[in-house]
Amino acid sequence: MTMAEFPYKDLIHRCFRCGYCKFPANWMDVNNCPPYARFRMETFSCGGRLWLTRAWLNTQIEWSEHLAEILYSCTTCRNCEIKCPLRFNVDIVNMVVAARSEMVESGRLPSAVKLFLENVELQGNPYGSSRTKRDAWVKGCEVDYFKGQEYLLYVGCTASYDTRAQKSIIALTKLFQKFGISFGILGVQENCDGNEVHKLGEEGLFETLAEKNIALFKKLGVSKIITFSPHAFNIFKNHYPQYGGNFNVFHYTQILVDLIKNKNIIPDSRLQAKICFHDPCYLGRWNNEYEAPREIIKNIPGVELVEMEKNRESALCCGGGAGNFQIDLLGGSKDSPSRRRVREAKASGANVLAVACPKCLVMLEDAIKSEELEHTLEVKDISEILAESCNVD
Amino acid sequence: MDNILRSLADIVDETHVSNRQEELFIYSFDLGTAEPRRPDYVVSPESVEQIQAILRLANRNKIPVVPLGGGLSLAGLAVPLKGGILIDLKRMDRIIEVNEKSRYAVLECGVSQAQLTSYLEKHHPQLTHSEPGAPPTATIAGNLMIHGQGDLAQPYGFNSDLINGLEVVLPTGEICRLGSCAVGSEWFTNHPLPDINVFLGWYGTTGIITKLSMRLFPAKRIRGTGQFVVDNEELVPEILFKLTHTQMAEDIIAYSRAIPPFSDGLQHITVNIAADTEKELEWKQEILWDDTLGEYIRNGDGAYLGFTMGLERPQISKTSDYKKGGGFEYVGSIMPIEKYPDCYKIGRKISEKHNIPYTVTGRCVGVGHSMMFAWTYAFNRAEPDTIRHAKEALHETDDIVVELGGVIWKPGIYGQKLIMERLDPATRELMKKIKKLLDPNGIMNPGNWDVK
Numbered sequence: 085m086t087m088a089e090f091p092y093k094d095l096i097h098r099c100f101r102c103g104y105c106k107f108p109a110n111w112m113d114v115n116n117c118p119p120y121a122r123f124r125m126e127t128f129s130c131g132g133r134l135w136l137t138r139a140w141l142n143t144q145i146e147w148s149e150h151l152a153e154i155l156y157s158c159t160t161c162r163n164c165e166i167k168c169p170l171r172f173n174v175d176i177v178n179m180v181v182a183a184r185s186e187m188v189e190s191g192r193l194p195s196a197v198k199l200f201l202e203n204v205e206l207q208g209n210p211y212g213s214s215r216t217k218r219d220a221w222v223k224g225c226e227v228d229y230f231k232g233q234e235y236l237l238y239v240g241c242t243a244s245y246d247t248r249a250q251k252s253i254i255a256l257t258k259l260f261q262k263f264g265i266s267f268g269i270l271g272v273q274e275n276c277d278g279n280e281v282h283k284l285g286e287e288g289l290f291e292t293l294a295e296k297n298i299a300l301f302k303k304l305g306v307s308k309i310i311t312f313s314p315h316a317f318n319i320f321k322n323h324y325p326q327y328g329g330n331f332n333v334f335h336y337t338q339i340l341v342d343l344i345k346n347k348n349i350i351p352d353s354r355l356q357a358k359i360c361f362h363d364p365c366y367l368g369r370w371n372n373e374y375e376a377p378r379e380i381i382k383n384i385p386g387v388e389l390v391e392m393e394k395n396r397e398s399a400l401c402c403g404g405g406a407g408n409f410q411i412d413l414l415g416g417s418k419d420s421p422s423r424r425r426v427r428e429a430k431a432s433g434a435n436v437l438a439v440a441c442p443k444c445l446v447m448l449e450d451a452i453k454s455e456e457l458e459h460t461l462e463v464k465d466i467s468e469i470l471a472e473s474c475n476v477d
Numbered sequence: 478m479d480n481i482l483r484s485l486a487d488i489v490d491e492t493h494v495s496n497r498q499e500e501l502f503i504y505s506f507d508l509g510t511a512e513p514r515r516p517d518y519v520v521s522p523e524s525v526e527q528i529q530a531i532l533r534l535a536n537r538n539k540i541p542v543v544p545l546g547g548g549l550s551l552a553g554l555a556v557p558l559k560g561g562i563l564i565d566l567k568r569m570d571r572i573i574e575v576n577e578k579s580r581y582a583v584l585e586c587g588v589s590q591a592q593l594t595s596y597l598e599k600h601h602p603q604l605t606h607s608e609p610g611a612p613p614t615a616t617i618a619g620n621l622m623i624h625g626q627g628d629l630a631q632p633y634g635f636n637s638d639l640i641n642g643l644e645v646v647l648p649t650g651e652i653c654r655l656g657s658c659a660v661g662s663e664w665f666t667n668h669p670l671p672d673i674n675v676f677l678g679w680y681g682t683t684g685i686i687t688k689l690s691m692r693l694f695p696a697k698r699i700r701g702t703g704q705f706v707v708d709n710e711e712l713v714p715e716i717l718f719k720l721t722h723t724q725m726a727e728d729i730i731a732y733s734r735a736i737p738p739f740s741d742g743l744q745h746i747t748v749n750i751a752a753d754t755e756k757e758l759e760w761k762q763e764i765l766w767d768d769t770l771g772e773y774i775r776n777g778d779g780a781y782l783g784f785t786m787g788l789e790r791p792q793i794s795k796t797s798d799y800k801k802g803g804g805f806e807y808v809g810s811i812m813p814i815e816k817y818p819d820c821y822k823i824g825r826k827i828s829e830k831h832n833i834p835y836t837v838t839g840r841c842v843g844v845g846h847s848m849m850f851a852w853t854y855a856f857n858r859a860e861p862d863t864i865r866h867a868k869e870a871l872h873e874t875d876d877i878v879v880e881l882g883g884v885i886w887k888p889g890i891y892g893q894k895l896i897m898e899r900l901d902p903a904t905r906e907l908m909k910k911i912k913k914l915l916d917p918n919g920i921m922n923p924g925n926w927d928v929k
Binding site: 099111146 | 492493497499500502504508570592595596612613795797798801802803857
């Protein structure tokens with residue numbers, strides 16, 4: 085692809101590299117762009133990525149593994165789009181994704197990205213685990229498969245395969261069962277939702293996944309979907325309609341908060357905890373849902389909800405977005421976003437860091453170990469916290 | 478890995494050093510019109526000891542060194558003209574101390590304007606600093622280095638006048654302290670020691686500022702901006718004189734611009750006012766707008782446009798997108814305020830010649846002692862012809878500044894040459910001696926203030 089063919093050729097040069105994109109709302113530091121926070125080189129800033137993309141398309145620089153890593157280290161958290169004061173800001177992430185698409189088209193990808201995509205194509209998940217083991221977590225839970233219930237509970241890859249995230253999906257299914265939510269899962273029929281594939285620039289694979297998933301949902305008569313992951317929530321809600329997949333999509337916290345508001349769930353066990361909530365990018369910045377998780381926490385007796393300095397639109401990404409929970413271009417340092425984030429949680433005075441995303445859960449729990457905060461800070465999914473308060477075993 | 482790269486990695490770590498094309502490309506650019514020049518290495522240290530080690534390495538190997546702060550001078554001052562090691566200083570971003578009673582802050586050189594603003598608002602809301610209106614990533618040290626001015630320039634002058642002390646790493650690697658911190662551990666004053674500060678305005682050619690102490694000022698509870706407008710540029714100098722006479726403003730800026738079209742030819746004057754009570758604010762407003770500028774309204778020459786509560790800090794600059802092209806650069810100058818009408822007219826003329834919507838701004842520095850007058854030229858980064866026009870306009874403006882008897886502020890290479898051609902020979906010789914003494918191998922930001 086040449087610059088003339090680049091879909092954002094009329095926009096990409098408009099980035100001045102003024103650096104607003106690095107900040108949170110209160111301007112406290114320049115570490116709210118995950119890759120820039122990790123590496124602190126201008127190449128890894130939002131402006132750096134756009135200028136490098138332009139240089140590559142203009143043949144001022146050549147493709148390299150390092151260039152690809154710079155572009156793929158963007159977690160698509162959208163902090164840049166929120167902070168950039170110029171009118172092209174809505175397309176900043178699109179420009180990065182378009183550049184990645186060109187790398188996919190030309191077959192030049194970092195090996196970890198290539199493996200991620202191969203695994204999704206072969207096994208329907210980025211981990212490379214067998215499709216046949218997708219519902220292994222169900223054993224002993226008595227969760228029904230979807231056969232016309234009111235809701236399809238879309239579990240997602242991380243909660244299906246990651247042993248820590250499995251505990252949180254189990255907590256959610258038990259809550260749903262206790263409080264009479266009619267739901268079923270897809271089990272081994274479930275396939276990757278494609279959000280990360282889309283953001284990694286693999287449009288062809290994404291379309292295949294979307295079309296297959298939509299066909300399956302339609303065949304089974306699905307009309308309402310509850311997603312456990314905000315990433316699935318985003319792609320089902322905002323992209324599947326373009327492929328004919330028009331479903332009523334909910335993130336699970338939106339279902340739970342309604343149950344609490346309608347007094348169908350009354351959390352009754354006191355939890356002596358000070359909890360801060362980490363906004364997942366694909367729930368908050370991408371879908372503007374900041375309050376449902378907080379409302380749930382506020383309704384739990386004995387809990388004090390505290391805020392990290394960077395919250396809501398300014399929340400620092402855990403570093404796991406756009407496949408980085410697996411391809412891990414941002415890990416391995418005290419400056420990794422996940423480690424920065426748990427330090428921010430600790431500084432808030434909380435002893436529980438609540439999450440509403442299985443990727444955040446895994447990323448931040450690993451970071452707590454790296455920071456040696458295990459004895460003072462726990463990461464829990466909202467589903468786990470509510471289950472505990474509702475005495476759901 | 479080559480030996481220099483290995484040595485730099487040993488000093489810092491492998492993450493924060495590079496000689497890969499991507500880093501060399503990005504760090505080759507200024508954000509204005511200056512031609513890019515690639516460094517050979519980019520390094521991002523996090524301590525003064527690491528900077529010392531880098532400078533010693535560079536000296537041993539006679540490699541050029543270019544220090545970089547926020548990279549927002551727009552004058553190409555941190556473009557590595559002779560290659561070498563570019564040092565990105567932004568990881569040195571610790572706020573070391575804020576002394577409330579003595580009203581100063583001790584900062585590392587990478588602390589940004591927005592970071593300090595945010596920190597003071599949260600931890601010391603009764604204190605503020607003079608913020609320059611640059612993008613939020615602009616560093617405090619970089620602004621001091623170029624003799625910047627901020628939104629307290631009217632009462633307190635240049636930001637570089639507000640320094641209480643500096644820590645500097647000399648080109649040969651020694652650490653040197655200036656001010657009270659040189660005789661004790663306190664950073665509360667720059668006086669009364671012999672003045673040996675030869676680091677401000679030198680653009681890193683005599684050493685790297687690593688820490689600084691700067692004065693803070695009372696943050697009044699209420700701050701806001703009033704706007705006045707006149708249609709005759711000849712009135713601006715006397716208006717600025719009268720406003721500064723009241724000594725009631727924190728910041729006074731006169732500006733004129735072609736966009737939006739209705740404002741073309743009008744001279745706007747913004748006045749920042751601060752007060753601790755509504756009563757104080759009302760009193761100041763009455764003196765400024767009614768007593769001081771009322772005659773212009775009565776004569777039909779001007780109008781009061783209103784007062785907006787709160788300051789935009791940091792300011793949102795959209796100038797770079799005027800031509801939907803991601804670029805602008807300006808010539809700044811330090812001028813007597815009576816030159817405002819000439820400066821305005823010249824700005825219009827040059828802008829029109831190069832088909833650029835004109836934007837001119839004059840900020841009072843001190844009690845009318847001077848103004849920083851700036852001519853801004855936007856360009857489209859994707860259209861080389863607009864860059865060429867902007868560059869020509871900038872050079873023509875540099876020439877005019879000198880002709881008018883002003884001093885070019887933070888001049889790029891072209892402006893530096895104009896100044897050096899006119900510089901008093903004895904002054905030039907002194908600069909040469911200082912440079913030779915401090916930087917015997919000529920490694921520091923070579924090409925700038927070239928006194929060879």
